[in-house]
Amino acid sequence: MNDDEKKFESGLAHFNSARFFEAHEAWEELWLAAAEPEKTYLQGLIQVAAAFHHQARGNLGGAQSLLAAGTAKLAHCPDEYRGLAVADLRGEIAQWVEILSRRDGCGERKPPLIRRNQMPG
Numbered sequence: 001m002n003d004d005e006k007k008f009e010s011g012l013a014h015f016n017s018a019r020f021f022e023a024h025e026a027w028e029e030l031w032l033a034a035a036e037p038e039k040t041y042l043q044g045l046i047q048v049a050a051a052f053h054h055q056a057r058g059n060l061g062g063a064q065s066l067l068a069a070g071t072a073k074l075a076h077c078p079d080e081y082r083g084l085a086v087a088d089l090r091g092e093i094a095q096w097v098e099i100l101s102r103r104d105g106c107g108e109r110k111p112p113l114i115r116r117n118q119m120p121g
Helices: 003-016 020-033 040-055 060-075 084-100
Strands: none
Touching: 003 020, 003 040, 020 040, 040 060, 040 084, 060 084
């Protein structure tokens, strides 16, 4: 595993452990040097991580804005990208957008996980 893969995996582990600021930081370093389409994909993940960081701190407006921006970036990605189930993540983000728009139930719901693709059979 090269250094970029290690940084990406570190960001993924941080995200899935609800350490969203740390995930953002790990992926941002990669994003700065990335070319398209990787750059847009990473920016989407960064914005989603930042959204959940804001949500955890009670900034629901900031979370909504960043989820919308991240969703727009991830909409351009295939359903499965870089070994991850992007379609599943988009679905969970859509549910969070609805929850945040109602401004209730945020505290009871766990943030999404970024899952690996399920291998057939």
